[in-house]
Amino acid sequence: MQYAMLIYSDETQEPKPGTKEFDEYIGAFFSLSDQVKENGMYQAGAALQPVATATTVRVRDGQVTTTDGPFAETKEQLGGLYVLECKDLDEAIAYAAKIPTSKLGSIEVRPIMNFEEE
Secondary structure (H helix, E strand, O other): OOEEEEEEHHHHHHHHOOOHHHHHHHHHHHHHHHHHOOOOOOEEEEEEOOOOEEEEEEEEEEEEEEOOOOOOOOEEEEEEEEEOOOOOOEEEEEEHHHHHHHHHHHEEEOOOOOOOOO
């Protein structure tokens, strides 16, 4: 089963680029990515640009509106994701706990719908 691991954090609390802490933080992501690729679990993943670059799109009564920023008022924003092939939810949770942001924010684990199997 594929699981999406949505990575949420308050980007103002993350280590700043150009610091030793940032290099260690990003290094931990690269290490985890290498591990899940070697294990054959990696399906997809991406880091997102800062929340200031986000645009939210809504259609109401046929009218398209856009808003600068994320879709919800919250201190934590979606910063990236992994999609992994895991044998079950327990394995997905174990890998989510390895994502460095789990120490700063939260990782939402959700099974991905497979419409071909439905």
